């Protein structure tokens with residue numbers, strides 16, 4: 001066809017991302033177009049070529065293949081080739097640019113390119129794109145992003161910690177809530193929020209082997225977080241293909257024993273993790289050989305969360321040395337640390353009179369465990385069930401060497417009767433060793449025909465989980481779970497209300513951990529703790545010390561370990577000699593425990609409570625979560641998304657949908673959408689009631705992917721629609737433009753905190769008058785209706801030129817908006833980080849507690865952010881032309 005000439009420039013109507021094409025052959029009925037952007041050469045039938053001629057007009061900006069830009073003043077044409085005459089923007093020289101010399105990169109705004117190519121998408125797709133952009137900006141601006149979709153009850157003490165800790169640039173803290181109050185949940189929330197806000201990218205979780213699966217499942221179920229378990233075998237395998245196995249995944253769980261292996265030390269330290277979480281951290285023993293390795297790992301990772309309900313389980317000095325892992329400079333002198341504690345009472349009194357949160361932070365910062373340690377206590381939270389204690393004295397027992405001990409140990413008889421009398425309820429039994437568990441299991445099977453579930457270190461992880469599930473099963477589960485001491489930590493057994501202590505540990509913190517399996521969040525019933533013991537046994541010796549001395553069975557016992565430090569010698573001697581403890585020791589224990597409790601109550605506990613939860617702030621966080629995760633908004637958006645993108649959704653009830661990919665999916669797949677479908681809800685309560693239902697919120701990977709698809713691809717980026725408004729002349733037209741501003745910076749700077757996506761909507765009439773304040777998007781949507789593709793294309797042909805002119809002007813306006821936005825963000829970066837710097841430097845003057853590296857990191861962050869913000873990205877993400885047609 002004669003209208004095609006070699007050298008002319010065209011856009012592909014269907015693949016605008018190929019940039020500006022150049023006709024290289026135009027003979028007969030075919031034309032050849034080269035697209036330099038991706039080096040493709042396409043052959044088209046001239047009559048049906050899906051191409052749009054690319055022509056600029058005077059006043060517009062052109063770009064030469066060498067990269068410089070010019071403003072067009074005049075056009076001329078010869079043999080079908082247009083030549084542009086104008087002025088170079090950089091040198092102000094007059095230039096002449098024939099169209100073959102135009103750059104193939106016409107504009108970095110795909111929406112504009114698509115408009116020029118005559119593309120118009122469905123109105124509903126355009127609306128969805130704009131909505132997605134608003135949701136993205138709202139999400140990035142939300143103060144509680146990452147906490148919106150946690151599948152948990154919104155408990156103030158947990159959310160306060162989650163938000164406070166996750167917002168710190170490099171948090172290094174001890175999460176030490178009393179047993180069962182939700183440290184794992186808090187850690188999960190912190191991880192989730194940090195990942196969702198780009199504050200963290202790579203996370204390493206270290207837990208006792210017995211808790212690895214539980215963590216994996218909790219992270220997935222409650223936070224939609226995918227972790228991978230790494231063990232020796234996995235590392236060996238990965239090491240065959242890569243130098244560092246830990247770089248193959250972003251979120252990794254390993255066992256506490258694993259990190260002690262020197263073999264993987266350097267790989268772990270070099271794996272660029274930015275957050276390390278160590279559960280049951282009281283096991284980190286400063287006097288153990290491998291402590292140096294753990295210390296090195298803790299030093300190599302900027303963020304560190306240590307979790308323990310019993311920080312002083314292994315003594316006060318161990319506690320101090322673990323605090324030192326968090327902040328070696330602050331906790332540099334043990335004696336000074338002890339001395340400081342003597343002043344906690346006065347400090348607490350002083351702190352109580354401070355009403356300003358920032359001042360309180362400063363005060364807590366300067367003394368004691370300050371803002372490093374978070375400990376919530378049952379007494380402060382309230383609402384926990386009562387504990388009842390039943391000590392059952394049984395006759396003395398001496399095992400017969402020729403018979404298994406369990407044949408005539410009176411505790412076994414008691415246990416069998418107990419199971420029989422309590423057929424309708426389950427019991428958890430904890431004893432010291434795996435051997436005891438195996439013997440007891442045999443005893444119950446042989447003597448009573450009871451099949452007990454077991455849990456001990458001799459079983460594999462999968463066997464343990466299977467066994468715990470057998471115990472938990474309501475229909476045909478076991479009435480009792482026999483656990484060795486490994487079952488006394490971390491596991492969740494709050495669906496049980498009876499605990500049988502088959503023996504007693506000498507360390508009160510271990511007893512506390514055992515009781516904590518049942519006395520934890522979610523426990524609905526009064527807890528019955530049974531201690532069947534034989535007269536003259538170790539348990540008979542320990543019982544009065546625990547019960548009368550410190551009331552350890554009925555209440556939480558934070559001072560147990562200290563009492564053990566004070567009376568341990570007497571206890572060990574009494575056990576060795578098989579003699580009861582003297583009344584005097586019991587009396588002294590009682591007096592000391594009362595005195596210490598009182599002292600803690602006035603100082604230590606108060607200070608910890610002030611740091612662990614500030615109720616007003618916690619309530620504000622919950623309010624924020626409720627506002628920012630409005631169920632209807634998420635649901636409306638996702639339902640519309642599924643409809644447009646070919647995901648079948650079937651309503652199951654008011655709150656649940658079954659969704660499955662259809663044959664008409666417009667995208668290759670969605671994260672979290674398996675082939676055979678999935679049931680989802682947008683409602684937290686439903687999510688808590690139905691474990692198998694996915695909880696969709698703005699935090700969920702599927703919802704995030706939907707937002708990402710809509711914003712990063714071209715879906716709905718251009719649209720021509722009609723409106724019927726008799727108040728304005730027929731044929732009047734309007735241009736609606738959506739701009740976004742983003743700032744790209746290295747992930748480690750967590751740039752989103754200061755520079756979340758900003759959106760600007762402009763609405764122009766054909767004269768270029770800006771109307772966005774007067775006519776909202778919603779109002780326009782009410783009047784807008786669909787236009788068929790053909791008419792849309794005709795309109796575009798007519799309005800392309802004038803629309804382009806208006807866009808040109810609007811871009812100027814958007815740039816001014818961007819400058820204001822960036823200047824606010826720049827000020828916020830400087831203000832916040834300078835304030836933080838001043839705080840750290842002031843703190844350093846009071847005591848040498850601040851690491852120089854912390855100050856350096858802060859300065860570096862500020863410098864990087866301030867550099868990044870100099871190159872913000874303004875994008876025109878969506879364009880709509882509305883033509884009045886009545």
Ligand SMILES: Nc1ncnc2c1ncn2[C@@H]1O[C@H](COP(=O)(O)OP(=O)(O)OP(=O)(O)O)[C@@H](O)[C@H]1O
Nearest residue numbers: 152153179180181182183184185309490492520521
């Ligand atoms: N906000 C919540 N909503 C629902 N369940 C919760 C919530 N917080 C905690 N739980 C449940 O309560 C139990 C205790 O929580 P978690 O395991 O996090 O406590 P912990 O402090 O880590 O326990 P431990 O001291 O034994 O290590 C778990 O079963 C957990 O799933």
